């Protein structure tokens with residue numbers, strides 16, 4: 104079998120789908136995207152296609168190493184997202200060629216269903232109680248929300264109290280019938296993380312995500328030493344070589360590699376195994392579309408230390424497009440009390456509405472996250 108063509112489709116709300124065609128008629132799909140940099144990743148995918156056209160798609164490991172090493176420069180969000188989507192599509196082809204779901208090629212199921220969580224609240228969580236109740240009513244019991252609004256490098260007690268009050272209200276309304284992760288979203292500096300985590304300790308969030316920015320990873324063990332709350336990170340780390348350093352230094356209880364940013368299934372399987380060796384849990388990051396989610400689930404189905412999966416149905420970013428819009432086999436993505444069952448179809452398990460993808464790609468928005476500024480005019484972390 105030989106790869107014959109690579110096509111990319113940027114689609115609403117902010118995703119990009121990749122189609123790899125072969126001379127035997129089998130097609131694989133992937134989702135190479137870095138939110139807000141879709142066009143840059145698209146250029147990277149097409150630059151990399153020079154290494155792929157005419158090649159045997161079955162040689163996923165060799166193609167992955169070529170894409171990672173052949174260009175001399177490596178790593179980072181753009182290149183590793185391009186590789187991620189290509190890798191997903193190659194696994195999709197291999198599963199379809201052999202007539203089995205990808206997880207069968209990775210050693211088979213380690214669990215019968217995967218627990219997911221739902222985002223609630225938006226960039227500035229308001230009406231959070233109402234949002235949670237709406238999802239509790241349909242069976243969810245685990246959620247994630249932004250842990251705070253923008254914070255200054257050193258902020259005041261009012262800002263800290265506002266963040267803590269929201270969490271206190273959630274616990275007051277729902278007790279321990281629900282769990283929630285708090286995503287600091289990189290908005291919190293190391294000094295403020297110490298203060299905010301201390302004040303949040305009594306409310307026992309399930310985890311605190313990106314307690315500091317990935318470039319401040321040396322603070323993970325220091326922050327972990329002051330709290331019992333599990334710390335999580337990973338969406339802005341792009342290869343096993345970055346996760347290696349974080350695992351060796353300690354501090355993270357949960358790794359959140361993004362299957363569309365960290366090199367795809369091939370790379371994230373290695374990251375999952377490394378995490379297990381350090382007794383660290385896996386919770387793949389996925390605020391993206393259906394192909395990214397399917398790739399995450401294939402890894403969750405075979406990774407013992409995977410404990411929960413992010414999915415973006417109803418997330419505040421999905422304006423103009425929802426996860427299942429492009430999916431024909433919607434029933435396979437059914438959530439029963441927040442859990443999803445293993446896919447049965449070959450490959451990644453997603454059957455796509457290609458006509459709709461092509462149609463919506465004709466005027467896809469070039470999504471950007473907002474540029475926030477503090478009251479003094481300085482740039483704020485969004």
Ligand SMILES: O=C(O)C(=O)C[C@@H](O)[C@H](O)CO
Pocket residue numbers: 138139286288338388389390413420472
């Ligand atoms: O889902 C998460 O955990 C996020 O932090 C969302 C963030 O990754 C946005 O997708 C960036 O545009």
Ligand SMILES: [Mg+2]
Pocket residue numbers: 286288312313338
């Ligand atoms: Mg996050």
